[in-house]
Amino acid sequence: MSERSMPHDAASWACPHGQDARRGCVACYQESVDPDPALSCWEVAAWFTTERPVPIRTLQDVHHHGRRFALDQPSTPLVYLLTGHARARGSVQAVAGVIGFLLHNRHVVASFTVTEIRSTSQSAAGASTTRQTDVWVRGA
Numbered sequence: 520m521s522e523r524s525m526p527h528d529a530a531s532w533a534c535p536h537g538q539d540a541r542r543g544c545v546a547c548y549q550e551s552v553d554p555d556p557a558l559s560c561w562e563v564a565a566w567f568t569t570e571r572p573v574p575i576r577t578l579q580d581v582h583h584h585g586r587r588f589a590l591d592q593p594s595t596p597l598v599y600l601l602t603g604h605a606r607a608r609g610s611v612q613a614v615a616g617v618i619g620f621l622l623h624n625r626h627v628v629a630s631f632t633v634t635e636i637r638s639t640s641q642s643a644a645g646a647s648t649t650r651q652t653d654v655w656v657r658g659a
Contacts, residue, residue, distance in 0.1 A: 533611070555606065559607065561604065562638070564638075
């Protein structure tokens with residue numbers, strides 16, 4: 520997989536644990552709790568929809584999670600933005616880990632559909648070096 524673009528076929532979205540990164544992976548999330556400092560740092564943004572509103576208190580609690588995650592609601596109802604930083608071997612594992620946060624914390628969001636993600640590799644100075652993007656909406 521090229522470091523310059525996100526994969527567009529389903530097989531390329533498999534994280535090291537065999538899960539579709541776009542649906543999250545609890546194991547990737549748990550590995551990010553105590554990451555290897557030699558791994559690349561990724562900034563991930565995932566837009567997702569829910570069937571029910573996420574309570575304001577829950578949005579505030581995620582900001583205080585202490586793991587560099589944020590959960591915000593853009594102006595559109597039932598559309599949310601999860602952002603986070605993860606150390607990972609590549610963009611797919613970083614995405615799986617950040618979205619895995621939602622799976623690991625089902626009390627935060629019981630059901631969700633990811634509609635767009637962005638993953639950016641961070642240089643040592645904190646500036647982005649590449650940008651990967653993929654957009655999709657799960658078909659009916």
